[in-house]
Amino acid sequence: MALESDFLANLSDFLYPQSSYYGQFQPEYLAFNANLQEFAQRVSYISSLQTGGKLSPDEAYQQIKMLWKQLKHSKKQLKIN
Secondary structure: OHHHHHHHHHHHHHHOOOOOOOOOOOHHHHHHHHHHHHHHHHHHHHHHHHHOOOOOHHHHHHHHHHHHHHHHHHHHHOOOO
């Protein structure tokens, strides 16, 4: 059971890597940085799927547009100028 848990943790780290944050430390900046990294990772996946023919350009565009709106919303909620 622990071996499976370790595997899933390693898989998650591989699929969703997180870089260290070196900016000015404020909780809202740290949270936005995590959201921004997730956005970048998902856009990378979507563009790879589109390049590989698994998504149409319109589907890829719509998904990235939705992710962008979510990122803008998170910035607004965190009250970052």
